[in-house]
Amino acid sequence: MKKLKILVTYFSQTGNTEKVAKSIYEGCQGEDVDLKPIKEVDPSELKNYELIFLGSGIYASRVNQALANLVSAATELPPKFIFFYTHASKEPYQDGFKVVKRKIGDSSSIIAEFDCCGDxxxxxxxxxxxxxxxxxxxxxxxxxxxxxxxxxRPNEEDLLNAKKFAQSLINKL
Ligand SMILES: Cc1cc2nc3c(=O)[nH]c(=O)nc-3n(C[C@H](O)[C@H](O)[C@H](O)COP(=O)(O)O)c2cc1C
Structure with missing residues (x-):
C-alpha cells in the first residue's frame, strides 16, 4: 500500500510539545514521515505533504505566532491538518489555534486535535x-x-496517548 506523506512540525519553548511531537512521530512509523521544529520548515515544502501535524505550547492563551506565519507563507497547503498542543491549565483551549484556523480557511480540512498538559x-x-x-x-x-x-507532564502515559492518537488516526485514513 502507498505510504502517506506526513510532516510533524512544532514550536516548543520549553520542550513539552517537542516530546509530544516525537511520540506522534513514533505513532506515524510505517508511513513516509518527517519530524521538524517549525523554524526548520520551508513554507514551500508544505505542498509536498498529504497530512501535517502542527503543534505548539499555549502561551498567553494562544499557540505561537510561528504556526500562523508558516501557513500564511505557504504557496499551497496540504489537504489535511491535525493540531496538537500542550498547556498548563486543567481545561483544554478552544481558541488557541484561532488565528491559524483563520489562515487555513477552507483550503484544508482540520481533521483532529490532540491536547495534553505540560508542566x-x-x-x-x-x-x-x-x-x-x-x-x-x-x-x-x-x-x-x-x-x-x-x-x-507530559508523563509517560500522556506520551503513549499521543502515540496511540496518531496511530489510530492514520489507521482510519
Ligand atoms: C510565557 C508562557 C506563557 C504561558 N501561558 C499559558 C497559558 O496562557 N495557558 C496555559 O494553560 N499555559 C500557559 N503556559 C504553560 C505552557 O503552555 C505549558 O508549559 C506548555 O507545555 C509549554 O510548551 P513547550 O514546553 O512546548 O514550550 C505558558 C508558558 C509560558 C512559558
Missing amino acids: NIGVPEAMRNTMLERLPPEKRKEAEEHQNWLKG
Missing part, C-alpha cells in the same frame, strides 16, 4: 513558590494541588 517549567520553581505563598490559604491549596498534578 509550566518556563516559570522557575522559586518564582512559582513565591506566587503560591501570596495566595489566600483556600486558593493556595488548590494551586498547590494543580502544580503537583502538572509536575513532570
Whole structure:
C-alpha cells in the first residue's frame, strides 16, 4: 500500500510539545514521515505533504505566532491538518489555534486535535513558590494541588496517548 506523506512540525519553548511531537512521530512509523521544529520548515515544502501535524505550547492563551506565519507563507497547503498542543491549565483551549484556523480557511480540512498538559517549567520553581505563598490559604491549596498534578507532564502515559492518537488516526485514513 502507498505510504502517506506526513510532516510533524512544532514550536516548543520549553520542550513539552517537542516530546509530544516525537511520540506522534513514533505513532506515524510505517508511513513516509518527517519530524521538524517549525523554524526548520520551508513554507514551500508544505505542498509536498498529504497530512501535517502542527503543534505548539499555549502561551498567553494562544499557540505561537510561528504556526500562523508558516501557513500564511505557504504557496499551497496540504489537504489535511491535525493540531496538537500542550498547556498548563486543567481545561483544554478552544481558541488557541484561532488565528491559524483563520489562515487555513477552507483550503484544508482540520481533521483532529490532540491536547495534553505540560508542566509550566518556563516559570522557575522559586518564582512559582513565591506566587503560591501570596495566595489566600483556600486558593493556595488548590494551586498547590494543580502544580503537583502538572509536575513532570507530559508523563509517560500522556506520551503513549499521543502515540496511540496518531496511530489510530492514520489507521482510519
Ligand atoms: C510565557 C508562557 C506563557 C504561558 N501561558 C499559558 C497559558 O496562557 N495557558 C496555559 O494553560 N499555559 C500557559 N503556559 C504553560 C505552557 O503552555 C505549558 O508549559 C506548555 O507545555 C509549554 O510548551 P513547550 O514546553 O512546548 O514550550 C505558558 C508558558 C509560558 C512559558
